[in-house]
Amino acid sequence: xxxxxxxxxxxxxxxxxxxxxxxxxxxxxxxxxxxxxxxxxxxxxxxxxxxxxxxxxxxxxxxxxxxxxxxxxxxxxxxxxxxxxxxxxxxxxxxxxxxxxxxxxxxxxxxxxxxxxxxxxxxxxxxxxxxxxxxxxxxxxxxxxxxxxxxxxxxxxxxxxxxxxxxxxxxxxxxxxxxxxxxxxxxxxxxxxxxxxxxxxxxxxxxxxxxxxxxxxxxxxxxxxxxxxxxxxxxxxx
Numbered sequence: 001x002x003x004x005x006x007x008x009x010x011x012x013x014x015x016x017x018x019x020x021x022x023x024x025x026x027x028x029x030x031x032x033x034x035x036x037x038x039x040x041x042x043x044x045x046x047x048x049x050x051x052x053x054x055x056x057x058x059x060x061x062x063x064x065x066x067x068x069x070x071x072x073x074x075x076x077x078x079x080x081x082x083x084x085x086x087x088x089x090x091x092x093x094x095x096x097x098x099x100x101x102x103x104x105x106x107x108x109x110x111x112x113x114x115x116x117x118x119x120x121x122x123x124x125x126x127x128x129x130x131x132x133x134x135x136x137x138x139x140x141x142x143x144x145x146x147x148x149x150x151x152x153x154x155x156x157x158x159x160x161x162x163x164x165x166x167x168x169x170x171x172x173x174x175x176x177x178x179x180x181x182x183x184x185x186x187x188x189x190x191x192x193x194x195x196x197x198x199x200x201x202x203x204x205x206x207x208x209x210x211x212x213x214x215x216x217x218x219x220x221x222x223x224x225x226x227x228x229x230x231x232x233x234x235x236x237x238x
Contacts (some may be wrong), residue, residue: 001115005113006169007221011057013031013112014205016085018044018045019042019043019044019050019095020043020044020045020192021042021043021095021197022032022040022041022042022043022090022091022092022095022096022097023040023041023042023043023097024038024040024090024098024100025038025039025040026039026075026095026100026102026222028100028101028102028103028136029088029102029103029104029105029106029220030067030077030078030079030102030104030105030106030220031079031104031106031131031219031221032079032104032105032106032107033107034078034079034080034107034219034220034221035070035076035077035078035080036041036076036077037074037075037076038056038075038077038088038090038100040056040075040090040092040097041053041054042054042095052092052093052095053092054073054075054090054091054092055072055090055091055092056069056071056072056073056074056075056088056089056091056165056170057069057088057089058086058087058088058089058136059070059087059089059099060142062084063086063087063088063099064086065076065079065081065084065086066079066080066084066085066086066104067079067080067086067088067102067104067221068080069088075088075090077102079104079105080134081104081105082104082105083104083105084100084103084104085103085104086100086101086102086104087099087100087101087102087144087208088102089098089129093124094220096106096114103153105137105220106139106152106154106223106228107156107219108137108138108139108154108217108219109137109138109139109140109225109226110137110151110178110217110225110226110227111133111135111136111137111138111159111217111225111226111228111230112136112138112227112230113130113135113136113230113232114133114136114196114198115132115134115136116131117131117133117230117231117233118232118233118234118235119133119232119233119234120235120237120238121201121203121234121236121237122237123203123207123234123236123237123238124130128202128203128233129178129200129201129202129203130188130202131168131198132198132199132200133141133161133198133199133200133201133213134196134197134198135159135197135198135214135215135217135230136153136191136194136195136196136197137153137154137157137159137191137195137197137217137225138151138152138153138155138195139151139154140152142170145236146234152190152195153191153193153194153195153196154176154189154195155191155192155193155194156190156193156196156197157190157191157217158188158189158190158191158217158218159188159189159190159191159197159212159215159216159217160186160187160188160189160215160216160217161174161186161187161188161189161214161215162185162187162200162213162214162216163185163186163201163211163212163213164212164213164214165209165210165211165212166208166211166212167208167209167210167211168175171203171204171205171206172201172202172203172204172205172208172211173185173201173202173204174186174187174199174200174201174202174213175186175199175200175201175202175215176198176200178200180200180202181204181205183201183202186217187199194229197215199213201213201234207238208236209217209235209236210233210234210235210236211233211234211236212231212232212233212234213231213232213233213234214230214231214232215228215229215232216228216229216230
């Protein structure tokens with residue numbers, strides 16, 4: 001997600017050829033081990049770019065705790081410490097952009113099933129519901145002393161569930177509430193503070209032999225989280 005910051009300098013009214021603003025675009029969050037290069041351009045009254053030298057900085061010490069500025073010329077940054085918010089500032093001569101706030105996040109490095117990946121459902125009338133198809137998204141922190149690694153659950157991260165096979169074409173859907181009657185074939189579910197996300201499969205209509213559901217997560221840079229996809233198989237029996 002991109003955010004923009006504008007900073008205006010002094011200019012004559014109606015003189016659209018003069019420089020009026022510094023436009024800044026940067027992500028609102030960044031995961032550890034990743035780096036990102038923001039964008040900035042100086043604009044005239046027509047909205048056209050004006051040649052300028054952009055200098056980037058972290059305004060104060062709290063920002064340097066959260067973020068590390070790799071290159072003041074390009075603005076390339078990486079995470080210094082997770083769980084914080086740092087601000088990035090762009091300057092072009094007398095024009096100074098509003099500081100852009102960037103949250104530093106732990107990197108998701110594992111996705112795994114939190115419950116059995118196979119479920120068998122006894123069909124009752126024309127409406128049956130599976131158990132929760134649960135996955136956990138986490139960051140694995142290695143021990144500095146050689147002990148067991150620590151698995152830190154990551155809340156508020158998206159997990160995409162999708163029905164990839166529905167047997168004989170029975171009427172099935174994904175639901176996140178027992179009271180939801182109409183399901184979907186694909187759904188994005190945010191993990192809870194425990195790192196857990198889940199859906200259930202609801203059967204309404206002809207009986208399929210089985211349903212295959214996958215759960216996948218991606219890091220902020222778009223690469224799949226290791227362990228993705230987790231595959232669940234739900235069998236329906238009379």
